[in-house]
Amino acid sequence: MIVHPELRRAARRARRPLLTATLLQGTVTLTHLAQAALLAVALADLARGDTGRLPWLLAAVLAVVAARAGLALGQRRIATRAGARVRVALRDELLAHLGRLGPAHLSSARAGAVRTTLVDGVEGVDAYVSRYLPQLLVTVTLPPLVLAVLAVVEPWALPGLVPALLLALCGPRAWDRLLAARGKEHWDTYEGLGADYLEALQGMPALRAAGAVGRTRTRLEVRSAALHRATVAKLRVSLVDTGITDLAVQGGTAAAALLACWSAATGSTTATGTYLVLLLASECFRPVRDLAREWHAGYLGVSAADGLAALRTAEPAVRDTGTAPARWAAPPELRFEDVTFTYDGAQAPAVQGVSFTAAAGRTTAIVGPSGAGKSTLLALLLRHHDPQQGRITLDGRRTTEYALDSLRQGIAVVSQETYLFHATIADNLRLARPDATDDDLTRATRVAGVHDEIAALPDGYATVLGERGATLSGGQRQRLALARALLADAPVLVLDEATSSVDERREADIVRELSKAASGRTVLVVAHRLAAVRHADRIVVLDAGRVDAVGEHAVLVEAGSVYTRLVEAGHAHREGAPA
Numbered sequence: 001m002i003v004h005p006e007l008r009r010a011a012r013r014a015r016r017p018l019l020t021a022t023l024l025q026g027t028v029t030l031t032h033l034a035q036a037a038l039l040a041v042a043l044a045d046l047a048r049g050d051t052g053r054l055p056w057l058l059a060a061v062l063a064v065v066a067a068r069a070g071l072a073l074g075q076r077r078i079a080t081r082a083g084a085r086v087r088v089a090l091r092d093e094l095l096a097h098l099g100r101l102g103p104a105h106l107s108s109a110r111a112g113a114v115r116t117t118l119v120d121g122v123e124g125v126d127a128y129v130s131r132y133l134p135q136l137l138v139t140v141t142l143p144p145l146v147l148a149v150l151a152v153v154e155p156w157a158l159p160g161l162v163p164a165l166l167l168a169l170c171g172p173r174a175w176d177r178l179l180a181a182r183g184k185e186h187w188d189t190y191e192g193l194g195a196d197y198l199e200a201l202q203g204m205p206a207l208r209a210a211g212a213v214g215r216t217r218t219r220l221e222v223r224s225a226a227l228h229r230a231t232v233a234k235l236r237v238s239l240v241d242t243g244i245t246d247l248a249v250q251g252g253t254a255a256a257a258l259l260a261c262w263s264a265a266t267g268s269t270t271a272t273g274t275y276l277v278l279l280l281a282s283e284c285f286r287p288v289r290d291l292a293r294e295w296h297a298g299y300l301g302v303s304a305a306d307g308l309a310a311l312r313t314a315e316p317a318v319r320d321t322g323t324a325p326a327r328w329a330a331p332p333e334l335r336f337e338d339v340t341f342t343y344d345g346a347q348a349p350a351v352q353g354v355s356f357t358a359a360a361g362r363t364t365a366i367v368g369p370s371g372a373g374k375s376t377l378l379a380l381l382l383r384h385h386d387p388q389q390g391r392i393t394l395d396g397r398r399t400t401e402y403a404l405d406s407l408r409q410g411i412a413v414v415s416q417e418t419y420l421f422h423a424t425i426a427d428n429l430r431l432a433r434p435d436a437t438d439d440d441l442t443r444a445t446r447v448a449g450v451h452d453e454i455a456a457l458p459d460g461y462a463t464v465l466g467e468r469g470a471t472l473s474g475g476q477r478q479r480l481a482l483a484r485a486l487l488a489d490a491p492v493l494v495l496d497e498a499t500s501s502v503d504e505r506r507e508a509d510i511v512r513e514l515s516k517a518a519s520g521r522t523v524l525v526v527a528h529r530l531a532a533v534r535h536a537d538r539i540v541v542l543d544a545g546r547v548d549a550v551g552e553h554a555v556l557v558e559a560g561s562v563y564t565r566l567v568e569a570g571h572a573h574r575e576g577a578p579a
């Protein structure tokens with residue numbers, strides 16, 4: 001009888017249909033009672049040898065059975081619809097919240113666990129609210145009503161039925177806490193296993209390359225065994241629960257039967273009363289039996305409730321309090337002013353006192369050795385985190401003043417890790433701009449240097465890509481993602497190692513074409529290979545989270561700083577590379 005607050009909250013989304021489903025469920029139960037009463041009267045008549053009313057009584061029983069079939073069908077339909085409404089609304093809410101949480105959330109939560117909560121957890125909530133909850137309400141209201149009727153017909157039946165009903169309803173409550181604890185254990189293990197499998201599947205190439213497939217399989221087997229143990233532990237408690245209910249139901253029915261026989265033997269009640277006690281006593285426990293059955297359907301929802309609540313109430317890393325739309329008449333100037341940021345739990349700041357300006361409509365590059373803080377600066381610009389000190393402005397306005405969605409739409413990003421979906425190339429491109437024409441697509445793919453390769457495919461732009469773009473090379477994926485970002489036509493374009501998988505000669509061509517196509521946008525480029533950034537209007541050199549130098553390529557090379565070392569390292573790498 002556990003009603004977790006998260007599940008009550010979920011049920012409120014379909015209050016009306018759930019109420020109708022509950023009323024119908026109650027009416028279905030009432031038809032059982034009516035049927036029992038009619039049969040009791042018919043049997044009593046038969047016992048007395050009076051068959052005059054028999055055909056009418058049997059016809060009434062048949063009518064009740066037919067009515068019940070119709071009512072049960074309607075109930076199931078309405079309950080299913082209510083469950084679907086709860087499911088869809090809950091998933092929508094969670095997905096919208098995940099969007100607000102942004103990638104920062106997935107650096108602490110595992111994608112597989114979030115998937116399990118979103119898919120299996122929400123399905124469990126559907127079963128809980130559409131099947132268990134209506135039955136629960138019927139169970140706590142109708143059996144006391146039956147007892148009241150029996151109290152009038154045969155008060156002696158009550159000493160047998162009341163304790164049994166109380167035991168059936170309240171006995172299992174003693175196990176609720178233990179059941180909740182086992183349920184949570186089971187859910188956590190289930191979520192963990194889901195996350196492990198997803199990671200193993202996605203990381204299969206790396207596991208194979210490291211010769212770790214066997215070890216991973218063993219680890220997954222151990223995890224599966226842990227899930228099996230958690231399931232058995234949960235079932236054990238659940239079985240005690242069911243055992244108590246069964247004991248009470250059987251005991252109560254038997255006690256009522258004995259009392260009815262005793263009353264018949266002593267002649268203290270009429271034949272109708274005896275049959276009523278016999279048949280209604282069994283019906284009195286029907287809702288309890290049905291509740292035990294529905295409990296198994298809704299149990300997953302109870303187990304998942306904590307996880308759902310945690311996901312729904314997880315605090316985003318940044319607050320979306322800005323209201324200004326990120327729409328600028330001309331490309332905006334971007335400024336970092338004395339920006340310092342330390343990741344949660346980190347010892348030292350990832351970036352410290354960073355100040356520079358990316359001129360409006362120009363290309364600014366950020367370079368620096370690995371770990372210098374380049375990606376952190378981009379994450380701060382997109383407000384995946386907010387700096388603890390300093391400010392970032394676009395067109396003179398702090399990024400925190402813009403509405404978050406609008407800000408992120410105003411900045412198109414192509415990162416090293418591109419994401420392409422299992423859909424056609426055209427669909428993947430149109431993610432950025434659903435109304436883009438075919439000409440728009442070709443213009444963008446030409447600039448990104450991938451048009452010819454797409455055109456050469458048998459199905460061209462209608463080619464369906466494998467999951468995560470698996471049927472393309474790394475370079476092709478990156479260029480397609482680049483075309484998608486160009487198509488977004490955002491005033492600010494951020495390229496984070498966007499051409500790292502493309503060969504150097506092609507990279508130079510793309511960067512040249514891109515500079516032409518991006519004129520009229522403020523472009524921020526992060527790249528390891530200096531060929532990609534040497535023609536930038538301005539280069540910001542980062543080192544250990546601080547700005548080491550700012551200037552043009554030629555000036556920076558002359559200055560003999562970190563940049564010179566990066567240039568030399570680049571030359572050495574190329575000379576050392578196999579021909």
Ligand SMILES: Nc1ncnc2c1ncn2[C@@H]1O[C@H](COP(=O)(O)OP(=O)(O)OP(=O)(O)O)[C@@H](O)[C@H]1O
Pocket residue numbers: 107343344346350368369370371372373374375376377
């Ligand atoms: N989520 C995180 N939590 C804690 N520390 C982090 C996190 N992400 C990055 N860091 C740390 O912040 C510093 C800057 O990292 P960042 O990823 O910004 O560097 P980068 O210049 O982009 O490196 P690379 O060129 O290798 O991608 C590093 O010391 C890194 O270990």
